[in-house]
Amino acid sequence: MMLRAILLIFLLSTTTSLFAQTIIDINKSPYVNIGKSTVYLEDKTTALTIRDIAGGKYDQDFAQGKQEVYNWGISKSAYWIKLQYRAEQQQHVELVIDQPNIDSLEIYAQLAADKFHRIVSGNARPDATKTFNTTSYVFALPVIPDTIQTVYIRARSGNILVVPVKLMEASQLSEELVKKYTMEAIYIGIIIALLLFTITIYFILKDITYFFYGGYVLFLGIYVILYLMGYSHLLGDTVRYFIVRFAHAFALTGYIFAICFALSFLVAHRYMPRMMPVIYVVLALCGVGAICSMIGLRAIAVQLVQMIGIIFPLLLLYMSVVIYRKGFWPARFYIPAWSVVLISLAYTILCFQDIFPMTDTTFVAIPYGSTVELFFLSFALADRIRQLKDEKQKAIEKNLILVSEQKATLEKTVALRTGELNDTLTELRASNAIKDKLFSMVTHDVRSPVGNLYNMISMVESKVMSKEEFSELLPVIKEDTAGLLNNLTNLLRWASGQITNAVFRPEIVPLRQFFEAQMDMYKYLATVKKIDIRMACDEEIVVYSDPNYLSVVYRNLIDNAIKFTPQGGVMEMGCYVVNGMYLLYLRNSGTQLSQEKIDQILHSNKVETDAESEHSTGLGLQLCKEFLRRMGSYLLIKNEQAGGVRFYFMLPVPAPAVTAEKGNHLLPQLPFGEDNANSR
Numbered sequence: 001m002m003l004r005a006i007l008l009i010f011l012l013s014t015t016t017s018l019f020a021q022t023i024i025d026i027n028k029s030p031y032v033n034i035g036k037s038t039v040y041l042e043d044k045t046t047a048l049t050i051r052d053i054a055g056g057k058y059d060q061d062f063a064q065g066k067q068e069v070y071n072w073g074i075s076k077s078a079y080w081i082k083l084q085y086r087a088e089q090q091q092h093v094e095l096v097i098d099q100p101n102i103d104s105l106e107i108y109a110q111l112a113a114d115k116f117h118r119i120v121s122g123n124a125r126p127d128a129t130k131t132f133n134t135t136s137y138v139f140a141l142p143v144i145p146d147t148i149q150t151v152y153i154r155a156r157s158g159n160i161l162v163v164p165v166k167l168m169e170a171s172q173l174s175e176e177l178v179k180k181y182t183m184e185a186i187y188i189g190i191i192i193a194l195l196l197f198t199i200t201i202y203f204i205l206k207d208i209t210y211f212f213y214g215g216y217v218l219f220l221g222i223y224v225i226l227y228l229m230g231y232s233h234l235l236g237d238t239v240r241y242f243i244v245r246f247a248h249a250f251a252l253t254g255y256i257f258a259i260c261f262a263l264s265f266l267v268a269h270r271y272m273p274r275m276m277p278v279i280y281v282v283l284a285l286c287g288v289g290a291i292c293s294m295i296g297l298r299a300i301a302v303q304l305v306q307m308i309g310i311i312f313p314l315l316l317l318y319m320s321v322v323i324y325r326k327g328f329w330p331a332r333f334y335i336p337a338w339s340v341v342l343i344s345l346a347y348t349i350l351c352f353q354d355i356f357p358m359t360d361t362t363f364v365a366i367p368y369g370s371t372v373e374l375f376f377l378s379f380a381l382a383d384r385i386r387q388l389k390d391e392k393q394k395a396i397e398k399n400l401i402l403v404s405e406q407k408a409t410l411e412k413t414v415a416l417r418t419g420e421l422n423d424t425l426t427e428l429r430a431s432n433a434i435k436d437k438l439f440s441m442v443t444h445d446v447r448s449p450v451g452n453l454y455n456m457i458s459m460v461e462s463k464v465m466s467k468e469e470f471s472e473l474l475p476v477i478k479e480d481t482a483g484l485l486n487n488l489t490n491l492l493r494w495a496s497g498q499i500t501n502a503v504f505r506p507e508i509v510p511l512r513q514f515f516e517a518q519m520d521m522y523k524y525l526a527t528v529k530k531i532d533i534r535m536a537c538d539e540e541i542v543v544y545s546d547p548n549y550l551s552v553v554y555r556n557l558i559d560n561a562i563k564f565t566p567q568g569g570v571m572e573m574g575c576y577v578v579n580g581m582y583l584l585y586l587r588n589s590g591t592q593l594s595q596e597k598i599d600q601i602l603h604s605n606k607v608e609t610d611a612e613s614e615h616s617t618g619l620g621l622q623l624c625k626e627f628l629r630r631m632g633s634y635l636l637i638k639n640e641q642a643g644g645v646r647f648y649f650m651l652p653v654p655a656p657a658v659t660a661e662k663g664n665h666l667l668p669q670l671p672f673g674e675d676n677a678n679s680r
Helices: 001-020 050-054 169-203 208-228 231-235 239-246 247-266 271-296 300-326 328-350 360-461 467-472 474-500 511-520 521-530 546-562 595-603 617-629
Strands: 022-023 037-044 069-074 078-086 094-096 104-112 113-119 135-142 151-157 158-169 506-512 532-536 540-546 570-578 581-588 636-639 645-652
Touching: 022 037, 050 104, 050 113, 050 151, 069 078, 078 158, 094 151, 094 169, 104 135, 113 135, 151 158, 158 169, 158 360, 158 506, 169 208, 169 271, 169 360, 208 231, 208 239, 208 247, 208 360, 231 239, 247 271, 247 300, 247 328, 271 300, 328 360, 360 467, 360 474, 467 474, 506 511, 506 546, 506 595, 511 521, 511 532, 511 546, 511 570, 521 581, 540 546, 546 570, 546 581, 546 617, 546 645, 595 636
Parallel strands: 022 078, 532 570
Antiparallel strands: 037 078, 069 158, 078 151, 094 135, 094 158, 104 113, 104 151, 506 540, 570 581, 581 645, 636 645
16 A cells, blocks of 8 residues: 555656646746747637636646747637746846737736736737837736746737747847847848849849849848838838738749749740740749739638749759750859758748748748848849840940941942942043044045035036046046945944944854955955955964954955055965964055054044055044954054065964953963054
């Protein structure tokens, strides 16, 4: 029996010690969460009052706190927390609920056995009061020296219910709040500076990437600063209620801007087009979550915030790595940025899911992680500014090159147009020269013979000259008329060639057959003057020339030679090779030409008629010179040692590559020196 009594007493004492609540000594309480030093009760009916709780009826239902920070997730229940404290002397004791987003808080501080001091607070309580105007809930508790005092806390929220409880002396609280607000002020300053910087850059560059980044910074700042940190209370109750109610809509909108910013900066549609459908699904989920938050479905909105908070940084981190490996170097800033975001968001969400213990670090993980992320993204944007600057510089250089090319093209076009204008002016001058030359030829070679004939007919008609005298002059008239006909023929040929600018069409011409055809045309005239016409040309010789041009040249040379060869004289046509070129000539016996006369024929364009027995510089020789020029050659004159004159010119030996058009040919250098002085 004695043994049983001892065992019973031991068990009772052990059980009592197991469930005995910790008494918090204010003088020894640091600035830490005291969840494990308290007990709690879940009120699923939300109907229990302080009298029900403090009356002892539910004492056996209280459970010991297992973590330093209570985390009950999304719940419709009300939770009661009981803590006991003791102060050695009269001092200011503060109860801190270090979480700004609880819909309803009721603090019951025991003043006597059945008397409590009630304080009401919370985001959704219009009658909320605070001891201090801080981001956390701070309540002043009554102190009775060396007495154990009890405090009950009733918490309820439609959001995730997290209750970090701290209890300390007022002076210690002030020191801790200064440290906390200093860190938060640095974060707020960074957010504001980045936002202003981004807005300025956006209006300067008009780059949509900076617009998305600015939206991300703005909504991230609203969610973290005004909601998570609790600074919305500084803007009044109306704004505070609005921020708390739609907080998750701000977070999801920030996700949307962050994703759009990443897509624009990483040029994802180019480097990872197959990932775009997945991105669109995530964006759609963000939109659905934002709508749920705005219509009051907070539980769904919270779940989507947590789910997308893991998915989207993981997705963006994967895209950054892949795009970086494909050679897009600016993506290197995204890899550490989204790595930090992923770690901070994952840690926070896992803490809220009770996988990791909830601590004070949990509440600063997102602000600190986002600060590091924003710094890396700022480096990315700075690198983008450098890229844009380089692209702008390249564009300027390209434009300068283009302007230079356009200038060169314009100058070339102007030069071309100027050349065309000069050519037109040259053609106009040539046309005027043709006109002047035509009138000169008509005056000298046509007008004089016609005038002489007219005078003779007038003399016969007026009986100044008898018919017998006129009959005696008929041979002279016939010769003049033949000369006139020849001059008219040459004039028409020359004028036609000048006016129509006839095209030079070369072909293979058998030279001996050509000479024979020309001799047949003048056989009668040569017979009358008893001129011996000879030919020195091999049967196989052919030239590459226009037969019509060549015919005009030889007809005029033959006509000129017959005219000035004496009775019984000799005229010879021939061809032989000189230094790879054909030399074609026509020579006649008779009077030689003075050097002055040769120079006049070759270098003068004037048309003159000489009544004496020497050669003239009439239309025929001018026509020869013009047509030879178009054939790519020129006329040469040489006095024969035995008497008479030789007219000759050079033509190339036929070859497939030989062409000629409108006289645009290099004239051959003559192989003999004395004839060079008599060339044109």
